């Protein structure tokens with residue numbers, strides 16, 4: 399099945415039930431996988447919002463993170479894997495692929511949200527530096543990973559790992575961490 403979400407001279411969005419694959423194949427009538435955006439002649443593959451963990455708030459989302467705040471245009475989460483103490487994530491409200499697709503106002507609001515959270519993380523946990531990661535090659539929903547780094551901590555001076563799968567806390571410890579951030583958010 400294919401639904402048409404929006405049509406304009408410059409922007410065509412199509413969605414299908416199957417997940418997106420990595421390809422630069424142009425949109426055709428035979429489209430069967432994911433969404434395709436034709437934006438000023440650039441073809442971009444999009445993942446399906448119906449399978450997006452942020453849009454559906456599914457179990458995968460709850461296994462990975464805990465939502466703790468609603469911001470201007472996004473939501474803030476504590477990442478459950480806590481190799482990088484205090485690690486959080488900010489996800490944009492809409493199923494948008496990239497920062498460069500937002501209007502100036504939307505982008506300013508989103509970055510204000512991101513900075514609000516990292517400022518609170520800095521106050522709450524006092525890391526040496528906070529690393530920002532916006533990757534999502536296969537999940538086209540704008541979000542920033544916010545990974546605090548400590549001089550004697552893991553991967554200081556290098557790139558943080560997406561999910562080391564090593565450090566998990568108790569529910570009470572997660573809650574304590576969230577309270578610390580929220581107190582200075």
Ligand SMILES: [Zn+2]
Nearest residue numbers: 450453493539
């Ligand atoms: Zn989404």
